[in-house]
Amino acid sequence: MNKTVALVNLWGEFEEKHPEASIEDFFRYQLAHQRERVAATDTPMAGGTAPMHPNGQLLRLIGRVNKLNMVYAYAALDGTGVNQLEEFGLLMHISQAKNPRKTEIIYSNLMELSSGTDMLNRLKNRGFIREYDDTEDRRSKRVELTEEGLAVIAICRQRIGKLAGMMLHNMADDDIQLCIKLLKGVEQEFSARLPNDKGKAFEEVFKEVM
Template sequence: MEDVIEVLQRWAEYQKGHPGGGFEDFCRFYLATPKGKRQKDGRLDAYFKKAQPADTDSMFMMTMSRSTLAFWVYMRIALRDTPLPAIEDVMLCSALYHLDESRKTDIINFAMMEISTGTGNLNRLIEKGFVEERIDPDDKRSKLLVLSASGTKALKQCFAKAKMARDIFLADLTEDDKKLVANILNPLQEKHARLAIARKGKSIEEIHQEVFGEKKK
């Protein structure tokens, strides 16, 4: 009976903060805070309650973006004592690890970074000996980059640390939970990992019109 009373109380609290939220939204919200792990209200807790969006799209994107930001905090901690303490450097080396020998633009796009930022980071990685470059035999104006032996060794150290950060972040999820979320999100990331890069030169209004113009046809 106590559990029923608790659910009713939390449902009442949820309705006050989310007047547009339905019962299914409340259930997801309730299950996202397992019993025994709910913290006492404080300034930060109160802020999070107020920051909960009422509409589904905003809730979905807030959940994704803040989850990513939280994971990056763990990653920065994990990488502190590695040869590649900057997440951006790990992303670029990881891109090279998967692409093998490639041009700078392809590496930067694969890592989904801005060209200017990626170029500066790659140049520093070359100076430190983690990345090697040579003239492209098919285009003398271009250079090809490849991860050096020391770069590969450093990256594998980072992978081991990243696994620890990943284990910490996913500790409360079951294998089925992870499979479910991955199955939902993987098609989304596969689609937009390509399209976001192709659309970088357009305004957000142009992209919006392109997407929703297509859906109206």
């Protein structure tokens, strides 16, 4: 087959699967596949038997990396007053959103209302956040960082940045960008679905999605 035709066919297949991707993403994808073919393909996954289907392998891998990241986050945050990655996530959301509603913080971080409220209360008791009535809706509360919260988040952001650099130190920047591009759609789709899917049977959700 003519090389130009082969290249166009490859681009067509990639664009169909990833319509929002750029040409740069396409080349990152091809380079990643080339490195994968060159590397050994029979290296077993850590943690025992892996699922046979690639979908299961990918989700299992994502889950294990997330768990490892959370374990090392405990060490990275030690001594800051922030005890876990979820607390850091809440503080970062408050920092970026300035004065969000409590419910917005909780649901945006994919937490249940009760557990999210408990975590925000613990952060308030430590003096990192304060809450006040929402002037637009008296039934709601808004949250902002205290001076102590601003100081602690600066320390935590530096440590979590070092953690991220450590976890991904063997990945090329292009590969990281490609992973973000390929997985972002999954995160966006199911983050948008989740509030309406709560309480539904799995088979009902499956039929709607598929």
